[in-house]
Amino acid sequence: MKYLMSSYNLVAKNNLNSKIRSQVKEGFLLKMTDGHSTGFAVCQVWEELGSHPLRDQLASLKKYLVSNNTSDLLPIISRALFYARMDFDNRKNKIDVFSDKKLPNSYFLISQISGYDFSHLLPGETYKVKMGIDLTVETLGLKKLVEKGCRLRLDFNANISKSQMIRWLEEGAKELLPAIDYIEDPCNYNYADWLDLKTLYPTLRLALDMEFEVFFKSDFKFQKEKCFDVLVIKPASQNVVKMIALAKRHELRFVITSFMSHALDQVITLFEAMNWQGHPLYFGSGLITHEVYEQDDFFKKIKLNDSKIYLEEAGYGWGFTQELDALKWTEIRGTHAH
16 A cells, blocks of 8 residues: 655634634645555644644654554544545545435634625624634624624634633623533633633533643543543544544533644544434534635535535545545655664
């Protein structure tokens, strides 16, 4: 089996969240082939949010190609390899993974509400809003969403302190509380701090995403009671089956969301959301992330029907056959560890 890569750049229309200022996002597509069949996946990282750099992901893959030891793989490249193998099998067996499947609804994403064109607002829909750049301006925007009957999922990326969060909830957001599905990463994860928030606001759901590693290392088993309610699962970086088992063990709702990445990641995440949308703990999905980037040949194939995304002319596996065939690919050769 040969492994190849093709680098890409995505250009963001605005700041993607309170911690990410770069407008250009780099990543690479992974290809595996035996000379007859092929499989594809995505490797993109968010160093600003704790991911290992792309070069480290690639180095770990090169090491694995020699050792064949999965422990050499970093999490993101490990998931890329997993989905490339799945795609390889589906293309080889001519399986359209999206045929006869019910499309899941998705919430909409607003990465920077201060510059949002509210003429595009869809009344009554659910919006995930990135928070933490300018709370005063952002709160005014949230009030406009609520006035139109929208539900809110707010993502602070742990960018403010617990005391700032409490002050905002008391002074700016009290009237918004009935419309908030959850607040994601309200501050840096700490069991006591998050439990304080839950105690002060018992009807407010908290969601864990980027702080998962801290939780995993320190409080994998909750102490006396749960300090959050929703687990955010990203197939691009996490084992979906294991994460859902964790959610079930602790009676947490879960959300499946893309990695704000390449269109191929959107399609892979759509596949997972389709498969898990009937689970009793499923709490929706975040799939409409292509709109935060400038169009490219892949994003052009992602179509939107109300709050559902689908792939135009899916074909076999993850689709995009023509677009993938048109790329230039460089072989990845294994290297021995030093």
